[in-house]
Amino acid sequence: MDRYIVLVAVILAGCVIVCVLLKRYYQNRMEAVYQVMLQKLDKAIRGEVQDTVYDESMEAAVVERLNRVVQISGMNQGRAEQERDMIKSLISDVSHQVRTPVTNIMLYAGLLQEQDLDRDSMRLADKIQKQSDKLDFFMKELVKSSYAEQEMIAIHPEKTCVEEILNTACQMVELAAIKKKINIVLEEMGAYCFADKKWTTEALGNVLDNAVKYSPENSNITVSVILYESFVCIQVKDQGIGIREEEQGMVFERFYRSKDVSSEPGFGIGLYLAREVLSKQNGYVKIKSEIGKGTTVQLYLSRYEV
């Protein structure tokens, strides 16, 4: 009797085990299918078009649909890009076209000033000169700002020597600094970072430009490099007019200009540009300032591969 019971129990156990194994097997198959789908979806999200196999499997049908989705969004993107290109070329064209007349205006205004004129006429000639200068300046800024549209900045970060960026950027504003008798102190430190040299230099140039612009004569601007574990910080410290606390967030806005600096020329995109460039290469910008006591701008560049 005992033997039979054991036999039955073993058979039952065997059946149970087989059932469980079967269930597991099918579950695994299902999971595998889902995983494959998820991967394909991930690829589609990234915008990749995937190879289709032209058979009758469900998988192929799904891939085909996904490709269509990618295409459509690609198309939309393409359209947006087209429009942008149009605007870009429009601005480029217009600014080019305007260049010549403006240059001419400036030339003639200059010539006019050299003529022997009565006082009233001289004043008028001056005003024309100034306005044409402004026009020229605005045109230049317009070109610059057209590039400040996000999608037009193409950042290619690579391992760069920080020193080079510093030196190049400082050169950019040397002339203006010397004019105002401002001393630029460079505290160098050999360090490497991952950044796009051209654009980072441009960004740093903007910051230095601001520092020079808003600092009084005979003041110092200190440029130093601080090493963190994950970042290299390029710090620009000036002794200028400072920024009000409530405005410290807003200065990064496009075209924002504080009332305090309305006397200086500027378009209000320097810092915006800097922030965009840095955030595209995994860095960021910080500002510390107290009104009347100077401003410190910190540019953080990533030390890790981006």
Next chain:
Amino acid sequence: MLKVKNKKVVSEIARTTYRANKKRNFLMVFAIFLTTFLIAIVLALGVSYWNTVSERQIRMQGMDYDIELSEPRDDQIEKIRSMDNVEYVGVAVKCAMIEQYQDKSLDKTRLYWLDETCWERQTIPALEGYEGKYPQDENEIMLSKYTLKAMGIPKPEIGMKLPVTYFTLEESSDEELLKKEFTLCGWYTDYSGSHRGYVSKDFFGKTGVKQTDFTQGALKITLKNPLYSEKDITAMQNEINMDQNQYIDADTDTISNFCKIVIGLVVMLLMIFVSGYLFIYNTLYISVSKDIRYYGQLKTVGMTSVQLKRMVYQQAVWNAVAGIPLGLAAAFMIAKIVIPQLLQIINPVFSASDVVSAKIWVFLTAGCFAFFTNWISCQKPAKMVGECSPIEALRYTACTCRKNNYKREGGGVYSMALQNMFRDKKQAVVILTSFTIAISIFLVVNVIIHENDAKRILNETYTYDMQFKNETTLDDDKKQIITEDRISQIEQINGVKNVRKVTSAEVVVPYQEEVYGEYYKELYQSRYSPGNYEEDMELYQKEPENAYFTSRFISVDEEGFGLLNESIGNTLDKKAFEDGKIAVAVKFLSFMEGDYGIPGKTIRFSLPDGKEPAEEYSIQIAAAVDNRSNPAVFAGGITPDLIVSEKYAKKLMGELFTELIDVQYEDAFSKGTEEKVKAVFGDEQQISHESKLERYADMKNSETTVKVLGNSIGFIIAMLAVLNYLNMMAAGVQNRSKEFATLESIGMTTKQAKKMLRMEGIGYAVISTIISFIVGLPISYAVFDAMNLYRISFSVPWGSNLILLGVTLVLCMVVPVFIYQKTQNASIIKRLQNGDTI
């Protein structure tokens, strides 16, 4: 240098700490209690067994000696006395038998003569007490109180006159009755329960009995080392050049049994010790780990290592003081009841009254042992506490993070479970060890129970369910009580499967040396030699019909043939057997190996009760079997019995006399069937029966006891293992409280956490099961071998083992999950903040 008076303060703190930890204390006390209890029981068992074994022989014989040489010659006595391993020897000779005292007929009262050594050194120690002195004069006698009482003398007096009728045991006396008046010079009390008396040397001399007379004289040998082996005996035998009839009576079985039992007990003791040690150590370790922060705080306040260590020890002592007496008390009580039963199981030769219970010192030893275990278990934890640095202690987490040398990219629930199992190597080892021990013990217990299963034993040793014997078979006026009618009655009973009929008759076998020559030679050379070979053979040739030499002519039916054939490996030709061409011869004595060239020979015989008493038949003998295969029970003379088919026997005998029937039921042990079958013979006085069912009822008792006892011991040890596991799991889960909270915060559901814990539990269960099978099965076989009294085959009780595994698995899975559920209920934040102190 006088030390600062801070002992008291330390004690106070110890006391406060102790009281605060009620739960842990309870666990510890319980563990100590269990360990003490078990150790005490096992020790008591061992000691009792030893005592009982040594006492047993003494009591049975009424004398204290180790081995005995029968019918010793003087030269042998000298030789043995001078042997290195012999302490001393004494001679005892049975010389007379008292038949009557005055008019009272006595039950065989034997009279012995003992030499001085035998009396002084071997008999007196075995007596409960004695009065008077050993007989010196020829007419002096010393009797046992038991005998005196049987004689009707409850209050004996020295110098009493006892007129008796006796006969000497001299070989040629032929039991001639003599009268004599003895003077009682002393009496004694012993436990042998036998009717004995002692006489003087003079009287002994007068009887004419010699110490070398068959079965009368004996040399009682006391060895220096009471533990002797068969080799010792054989060596002795070889030295003393024994005569044909002599033998050395040594109970080799008891000794080897004893050794096996002792080994078994020592192993058990070791296991209990290890289990107890592991549990106490683990509990302490865990509680110290939990409290290490507390101890660290004490250290920052200014307590020294020494003081802290003392605190740990003090608490351990308090636990011991609570647990050990409890354990001892429980053990003592149980011992009184249980041990006699237990010993009877191990060796059914003992009866309950034989057992000597253990003395107090056993329990004291157990107590000390338990205390010692406790002490040792404290060492490591105390050291830990003493050596902790205050800051570390405040941040202590009982986790050793190992270096990861290979690049692993695992991280699922299973992977985590595997890691967690072995994160604290020590704990893992402790758990696995205690589980392995528990499971191994259960394996052994299971085997023992299985082997002692009465039903199984009976089924293997009995070939029938009920046997009816006609007790008049050998009588001159035998009656055919087992009639065909009755047989068919039984056969028709519903529950009866079949009835095997065995008939027998007297058969005269003329002396045929060519057939049985070798057989007889062997027989006469053996210990049980019936007498003188030449003389007997002469007599045989002259009078083959002498009852001494006739044998039984047995017939079996078809079923019976089947069984017979099976027992010799199915070598018989069924047709030839049926037709009466071949027969099977049965050797007279069961220890006779070999077939002495009998098979193949043709034997001549005649049947005095057959159809033609004068006719001589002949038949070829196909095989010579052991008496165990012989279905018949009634024996003839020294000539081998012949087994033939029923058909052939009927042909020769005409009517067959059924000596017995073997009844087999459809369902063994069926009570209903048994009653109906028994009713067929009603109360026929001359039919005796032997029933498997009745035997079973007897054995059931011991079987139940074995089951209960075995399971109890296994259960207690299992409890230790389970408690250990519980403890460790509880500590583990709580230690990982912070981890669980983290996991939950990053998204592990309770279901997944429980799954992980369950996996860990299963892992432990599986590993310890595998190890314990590897370790436990060989041990259980050894134990089986040691205790195999019924000589049945070894089989692994898979059924109960599977149950054991199932229970273990379930337990291991349920416990951690249960603990998790009970403790991890606070909100995640609280747990994260509290860390490991929940």
Next chain:
Amino acid sequence: MNILTTENLKKHYDMGEIQVKALDGINLFVREGEFLAIVGTSGSGKSTLLHMLGGLDIPTSGRVVVDGKDISKMAKDELTIFRRRKIGFVFQNYNLLPLMNVYENIVLPIKLDGLKPDQDYVEQIITLLGLKEKKYAMPGQLSGGQQQRVALARALATKPAIILADEPTGNLDSRTSQDVLGLMKTTGQRFGQTIVMITHNDEIAQMAERIIRLEDGKICGGGDRYAESEE
């Protein structure tokens, strides 16, 4: 698009006779992709608020809606799974699993979901956070800053709707704090991740785009650092 809102969120504790109002009616809006700092002194209720937002604790009254789902009414296991997929945590004391290496710690939430990790994405995170060299190291072998970076990586691994950081630099020195905060900001920008950080340190809060100030369980100030209005 508001990825997280609370409606009149309240949390009370009853300690005997006294009722402690940890949160007393919080109405909060968090935009998708922004880096928000919640500042307050000890006892201001900021930790409690964070725990409510993350579903680690249950509010006494009020609602918490994360990515469109009201989590204040969810069952325990459902909430856990929601948390696993939608919310990433960075704690002050890192809370890494000591027995698993860096990589395993990072992909753990993904594995718990039964999914295969998106290897490219995980590698990206590891590189961006400078953990490439330490990919197979054990937490015990890492510095505080590195451990917090691993915690951050773990929080990012499942691309959650929102990352909640509870005093992430509390156990770090100032330099390492700057580091970790910088990484939080940049990776948040990179992946468009919404981050809500609580701290008692104003300077640390400056790293965020928007600051909200808590006092006595109520919002009492702060605003955008960039002048975009609260909705």
